[in-house]
Amino acid sequence: MPTIKDVAKHANVSVATVSRVLSKTGTVSEKNTQNVLEAINALNYKPNALGRYLRTAHTQTILVVVPDITNPFFSNVMKGIQTMANEQGYDVLVMDAEHAHFDSRKCFDMLEQKQVDGLIMLTSRVDRNVLLDLGKEHAIVLACEYLEGTTLPTVSIDNISAARKMTEYLLGLNYTNIAHITGPMETVLGVDRLRGFKQALQAKSVDVKSLNIQEGDFSIESGYNIMGKLLSLEDRPEAVFAANDEMAMGAVNAAKAYGLNVPGDIAVTGFDDIKMASMFTPQLTTISQPTFEIGRKSMDLLFHLLNKEVLVQSQFVLEDTLVIRESCGHLKEQPLQ
Secondary structure, eight states, X not given: OOOHHHHHHHHXXXXXXXXXXXXXXXXXXXXXHHHHXXXXXXXXOOOOHHHHHXXXXXXXXXXXXXXXXXXXXXXXXXHHHHHHHHHTTOEEEEEETTSTTOOHHHHHHHHHXXXXXXXXXXXXXXXXXXXXXXXXXXXXXXXXXXXXXXXXXXEEEOHHHHHHHHHHHHHHTTOOSEEEEEOOTTSHHHHHHHHHHHHHHHHTTXXXXXXXXXXXXXXXHHHHHHHHHHHTSSSOOSEEEESSHHHHHXXXXXXXXXXOOTTTTOEEEOSBOOGGGGTSSSOOBEEXXXXXXXXXXXXXXXXXXXXXXXXXXOEEEEOOEEEOOSTTOSOOOOOOO
16 A cells, blocks of 8 residues: 655655645645646555644544434535535534434534534534533534524524424415324424414414324324324314325325325325425425535534634525425315305
């Protein structure tokens, strides 16, 4: 395996010159830079990552904590992060918070022990105080979720407003008996989307029925099981707004199992606009999040922190979009008085 000395000999320069070219520090003539790069290619030289770390105290690696790596919503967020990271020469490690052995302390230790240069959290389901304390000393960005009342750099949408928008759309179709399958209520997303749902009903003086609000866990299975409960109610809902697309798909499948037509007998909507939302039958009406841009922006913020740059703005709320498809039907006729 070729060494840095072999590269220097091949390029007819000093080892120090090769090091400066690799680290992009110091001044090296254009001719010598070209000679070094050609030597690296000719010898297929791979710089030693450990040696680079010992010289610079930087790993050129960042860690991303994903709440559930099997959830397709996060794949496009990861694409945005990965694309931006690769452009800057950084590697990306991923840790799944849903893994049975996940311990948030481990990802924080990796940051404190300088095994990674920075951290992007796609979930806030960790010790809030520890996260905020670490954020004062290390490069940390929170994406997709947020922590209210903090200055931790954050990229997300306005989940309250988005859920209100979806509920208002269903009300505009003359549905009044609307149910909501929430996300986990220990999460910011679950709480905020429920809040937006309630706000829309209250603004139109529509009763918020406690039995119409059921807690899910963002999985297809929970959507299926909860839809079964909702369909067993004496006053069965006319429409169901699920807090993510996977639960909406589970809800549709449950309705079909009960012999119901969606949207003919009951309307169903989701949230997130994952790829399957437009391929599902019926195609889901949902809220689309700018997932790639969330990932790209969070990585951009992290670069600013890693470069010790002052952030002019640290909190970013991106635009969401109501995507109207087939699963909630058309304007529903009001019953005769």
